[in-house]
Each structure stands twice: as C-alpha cells, then as structure tokens.
Amino acid sequence: MSKVERIPTGISGLDEMLAGGIPKGRVVLVVGGPGTGKTILCAQYLVNGIVNHGEPGLFITLDENRNHLIREMTSFGWDIPGFEKANKWAFIDVSPSQNVEGEAKSSKLTIGKKDFSMEWVIARIKAEVKSLGAKRLAVDPITSLVFHYQDTTQRRSVILDLVDTLSSTDATTIMTTELRIAGLERNVQLEEYLAHGVIVLQTLQVGKAITRVIQIEKMRETPIDTQIRPYRITEKGIEIYSRESVF
Numbered sequence: 001m002s003k004v005e006r007i008p009t010g011i012s013g014l015d016e017m018l019a020g021g022i023p024k025g026r027v028v029l030v031v032g033g034p035g036t037g038k039t040i041l042c043a044q045y046l047v048n049g050i051v052n053h054g055e056p057g058l059f060i061t062l063d064e065n066r067n068h069l070i071r072e073m074t075s076f077g078w079d080i081p082g083f084e085k086a087n088k089w090a091f092i093d094v095s096p097s098q099n100v101e102g103e104a105k106s107s108k109l110t111i112g113k114k115d116f117s118m119e120w121v122i123a124r125i126k127a128e129v130k131s132l133g134a135k136r137l138a139v140d141p142i143t144s145l146v147f148h149y150q151d152t153t154q155r156r157s158v159i160l161d162l163v164d165t166l167s168s169t170d171a172t173t174i175m176t177t178e179l180r181i182a183g184l185e186r187n188v189q190l191e192e193y194l195a196h197g198v199i200v201l202q203t204l205q206v207g208k209a210i211t212r213v214i215q216i217e218k219m220r221e222t223p224i225d226t227q228i229r230p231y232r233i234t235e236k237g238i239e240i241y242s243r244e245s246v247f
C-alpha cells in the first residue's frame, strides 16, 4: 500500500489517535452535543494549519456569526482578524444573523430568516477555496444545511453532494453536526455513513465525575485508536489525553 498523505490537526493527542492526521482530501465529521467543543476544534484545526504549515483555511459558519466567533476564539489567543488580513483565513458567514445581499437563488433553503440554495453554498465554497488557496476547511455545523431535508433519500443526496464537493477541492475538511441522542448506545446518523471519517465528542458520567470523552469511530485509510479517551478544553483549546483510559 502506498503511503497515505496526512494532514496533522496539530491538536494535542488527536494526531496520535489518527496515525498522524486526517488523510489528505478527506471529509471528517465531528459529532457532539452542545458545548462539547466542536467549534473550538474546527478553529484550532485551521489555526494550526496556518501557524504550523502556512496553509490557508476557510471557515464556513452556519450558526454563529463572524464577530461572535472571533470574540470567542480570541480567548484562546487566536488572532483571526490578523490571519484574515494576511489572506490566510476567510469566512463564509451564512449564519442567521448575517445578511446575504440579494444572492439567494432557486430551490430555496431557509436558514434562520434567510433563503438560499444548497447550490449557492456549494458554489461559494468552491470559489472561496480557489481564491484563498485553502488547504483546510471547516463547516460548522452542517445541521442547518441538511436538517431542512426531511426525506431520507433527498437528505442523503444533499449530504453526498456536499461531501463530494468538499473532497473534490484541494483541501481537507472537518465538518460538525449536533449529536441528537447521547450515550454509549446512541443512534448512528445518516451523515456518519456518508463522511469519510467520524469523531464523536461526548460528556459521560464516570463514577461520580462528568468527563469529556472523544472517540474516533471511523477514518478511511487509517489504523485508528478506537478507544474512548478523555479530553479537556483549556485556555489553549482542546487537549486530548490519548494515553489515558476512561473506564
């Protein structure tokens, strides 16, 4: 087997669980409940790409607007406006509070108060990846993009379209989705079958303590650590203790 090129996330402990990083060009889904650190993980992945490798990153935000995100990420010492000025970071802000001026198109999709199509989002992503030369993408979260499609067949084709588009770019993607049913025996969601890799973030009660835990459920072309490992969110971002066990 030829050697797989990997994109290190630069997140402490995560690359160890991934045999070095995410296979280049793949689309990885991070599944987790609210407050588990999905947005932080996305931003940290892009920041590390810029700081450690000089790789430009594109952040597609669907829930929180740009200003809000920048403010939160500043507390980790990440100077996102500085990266933007250096043309290393760009946002596509399709959050409900952001106004998209007259660009809505056919086959409408409603996100918050806005109408725009999935084709429009996909076209924007392609154009931005090209103009920025993005090597890393974050889509956070895809929930509002796909939740709209109740019909399973339609939803499947929309997610596949998105995954295909993202992996046809020169970049490697982390996208997120809300975990609907938590616990060790949760339901696997459609998105998880369609993504190339799945990482699950949860909080579990272990004895009397509540612990944040991470598990790699799948990653194509990768001999993964499938054990459940503890992680913390600190002032430096996400830190995974890849040598510690939870149980």
Ligand SMILES: Nc1ncnc2c1ncn2[C@@H]1O[C@H](COP(=O)(O)OP(=O)(O)O)[C@@H](O)[C@H]1O
Pocket (backbone or CB within 6 Å): 032, 033, 034, 035, 036, 037, 038, 039, 040, 041, 075, 076, 233, 234, 235
């Ligand atoms: N500076 C910080 N130090 C420690 N924990 C933090 C800090 N900032 C945010 N957090 C934690 O990060 C969580 C939010 O992370 P976020 O990535 O927004 O979650 P998600 O996107 O999964 O909803 C909060 O629950 C909070 O506990």
Ligand SMILES: [Mg+2]
Pocket (backbone or CB within 6 Å): 038, 039, 040, 140
């Ligand atoms: Mg979030």
